[in-house]
Every structure is written in C-alpha cells, then in structure tokens.
Amino acid sequence: MILLKNNHEYELMKKSGSILSQTMNFISSLIRPGVSLDIIDHKAQMFIMDHDAQPSFLGLYGYPYTLCASINNEVIHGFPTKEKSLHEGDIVSIDIGCNYMGYHTDMACTFPVGVISNQRKKLLSITKQCLLNAITQAKKGSCIGNIAHAVQQTAEDQGYAVVRDYTGHGIGMNVHEDPQIPNFGEKGKGSTLEVGMALAIEPMINEGSYEVKVLSDKWTVVTVDGSDSAHFEHTVFINESGTEVLTEYNPGGLA
Ligand code: MG
Numbered sequence: 001m002i003l004l005k006n007n008h009e010y011e012l013m014k015k016s017g018s019i020l021s022q023t024m025n026f027i028s029s030l031i032r033p034g035v036s037l038d039i040i041d042h043k044a045q046m047f048i049m050d051h052d053a054q055p056s057f058l059g060l061y062g063y064p065y066t067l068c069a070s071i072n073n074e075v076i077h078g079f080p081t082k083e084k085s086l087h088e089g090d091i092v093s094i095d096i097g098c099n100y101m102g103y104h105t106d107m108a109c110t111f112p113v114g115v116i117s118n119q120r121k122k123l124l125s126i127t128k129q130c131l132l133n134a135i136t137q138a139k140k141g142s143c144i145g146n147i148a149h150a151v152q153q154t155a156e157d158q159g160y161a162v163v164r165d166y167t168g169h170g171i172g173m174n175v176h177e178d179p180q181i182p183n184f185g186e187k188g189k190g191s192t193l194e195v196g197m198a199l200a201i202e203p204m205i206n207e208g209s210y211e212v213k214v215l216s217d218k219w220t221v222v223t224v225d226g227s228d229s230a231h232f233e234h235t236v237f238i239n240e241s242g243t244e245v246l247t248e249y250n251p252g253g254l255a
Helices: 007-028 037-050 118-137 144-156
Strands: 067-071 074-076 091-100 103-112 168-170 177-181 198-201 204-206 212-214 221-223 229-231 234-239 242-245
Touching (some): 007 037, 007 091, 007 103, 007 234, 037 067, 074 091, 074 204, 074 229, 091 118, 091 229, 103 118, 103 198, 103 229, 118 198, 118 204, 118 242, 144 177, 177 198
Antiparallel strands (some): 067 091, 074 221, 091 103, 168 177, 168 198, 204 229, 234 242
16 A cells, blocks of 8 residues: 655655755765775764654564665675775765655665766665656656656666566655655556655666575675675655655766
C-alpha cells in the first residue's frame, strides 16, 4: 500500500532531507586518498546526531553502520570499515539515510577520489544523468514505469547496464515503503503517481553486465564481472506543481 503524506509529514520529511543533504555535503569534504571508511562513517553519524536526527540505516535489518560505502566494483551495501581506505583514482558510492522525528530520507552519491580516469568520470556523469532524467518523470499523473524507463534508456544508450536485483522505493515513516521503483521498465506501466507520495529514486549503473552478487559478509553487493558501478539517489516529493527534491545536494565536478 502506498502511504500518502500530509502537510505535517511533508514538513518533517523536508527537514529530514535538509539534514541529510547537509550531511552528504559534509561527507564530500572527507573524501580523499588515504582516509579509512570508518572515519567517514563515525563523523557522518556525529553530524546527523548533532542535528537532532538519527542515522536511518544503523540497525536497519541488522545493518551495523551509519552509511554504506561501496568502492569501484562494489555496487551497494559496502561496509565502511577501518580496514578499507580510499585510494587515488577510486570511485566511492556513499549511501545514507536520516531519521528526523520519525521521518526518513535516503540519498546516495558516487564520489571521485582524487583524480579519476575519463572512463570513470563518464560512468559517474551518466549515472547522475539517469537520476536527473528519472526525476523529471516523477510528477502527478505520471507512473513508476516512466521513471524506470528513463533510467534504463539513459544508461543503455551509453552502453551501460542497470542493476535489476535492487530498486528504489517509497519512503516516509519507514525507510522502505511501497511502491518499488525498478531502474528498468516500460513507459506507462506501474502505479500512477499522486500528490503526497515520497519516493527514493536510485539508479545503480554498471559499466559491464547488469549481474551482481552478494559477498560472504552477506551485505556487500558487487558486479559479477568486476566492472565499476555507480549509484546516485534522491528522495523526492510529489506535489501539485511538480516534484520537490528533498535531498537537494548536487555535487559539482562530475561532468
Ligand atoms: Mg534507497
């Protein structure tokens, strides 16, 4: 069942998204060669708590950290551990959620670490474009299939593949609510979008095959062929006049 949000809930989600967006901006200042991922996780947790909010992912389904940090061929759900550090030329996908007074927002961004290859720059740029194109389809009277199709077409036009095993989702009092938002599909199919829906749209794009697998830690998802993967996500709200991006941080330098 898709839960529509009232004005009060919208205001809480807007505040939640603002805190999360600021958190991502703060995280961007920590990304550099040599930093270990536990430092980023810890500082992000402190930042959220200093803003009277809680990290949504910590404890969710037993997940043990504030954020997910997935490097290069890792797609999603990478652990931000002390043993893992960033190296010049890496790309790292940071996925994080914020709970403000019981209302969640969710966002992800893939960052370059130092100077990255043109190949990786393009993957980041196109994945971000997948998200932006999807958001233009997220409006009253549109449907889930239009969002899904926009992601798929943008990625496949460039020879990339969309991850099929994981999807975007509705969001609100729970991190994951209906509807599921696949990153592939047909125009005109799926639930119709209505005012009051809050959606986490999150293309996960692989340079090679769409196939992914879960590592023995039972969390980290990697590409089967070892190719790079990128992930961008915003939480958006459908209103009368269009779509409001609640997690509006939009890092530059990715083009
Ligand atoms: Mg999400």
